[in-house]
Amino acid sequence: MSEKPEFREVHESTNLLREVIQLSDDFERSLARELTVNQTDLQAMEHLIQHGPSSPTELARALGISTAASTVVIDRLTKVGHVTRERHPTDRRAVSVVPARESVVRAFQHLMPMIMGIDAVIRDYTQEEQDVITDYLRKVVHVYRGSIPSGVGPADMPGERSPDA
Numbered sequence: 001m002s003e004k005p006e007f008r009e010v011h012e013s014t015n016l017l018r019e020v021i022q023l024s025d026d027f028e029r030s031l032a033r034e035l036t037v038n039q040t041d042l043q044a045m046e047h048l049i050q051h052g053p054s055s056p057t058e059l060a061r062a063l064g065i066s067t068a069a070s071t072v073v074i075d076r077l078t079k080v081g082h083v084t085r086e087r088h089p090t091d092r093r094a095v096s097v098v099p100a101r102e103s104v105v106r107a108f109q110h111l112m113p114m115i116m117g118i119d120a121v122i123r124d125y126t127q128e129e130q131d132v133i134t135d136y137l138r139k140v141v142h143v144y145r146g147s148i149p150s151g152v153g154p155a156d157m158p159g160e161r162s163p164d165a
Helices: 012-034 039-051 056-063 067-079 101-122 127-147
Strands: 083-087 095-099
Touching: 012 039, 012 101, 039 056, 039 067, 039 083, 039 095, 039 101, 056 067, 056 095, 067 083, 095 101, 101 127
Parallel strands: none
Antiparallel strands: 083 095
16 A cells, blocks of 8 residues: 655645646636637647647647647547638648637637736736746746656657547
8 A cells, every 4th residue: 555645835835836737727628618629629729829820740749649640630620610721822732720710719718818817916016026926937937847857748749649638
């Protein structure tokens, strides 16, 4: 029988960060439900919204899935009207996956109230306090990045995740 490891008391801010991470996951699930997609499809949409049209291969790399799996994801997103396949503007043989404007608008309608609410919170603080909070969050990001083994990330793990995940 394995025993639960002992953890020393952590600062309240550490517990709050854990809660923020959980809430972020909950929010993503809520957004996926709103857009009637699964988590992998939502990640594909997020990539396309943030980075613009991509080839199926680029999308597969960004999601850490195989090109065959990315085709399944693109097919599902096309079927529900979230993306279209369009000929690449300069390479007639290539195809670009383009997010549908209506889907982008719908996603932002869900995202922007939360984003602006978070932004309003930081503005309640003086510039000096904002600088301290921002420095703390930069350091937290640095710790997270340092905790991920080298070579591990979506672009480094093709085929690791199922397209149905």
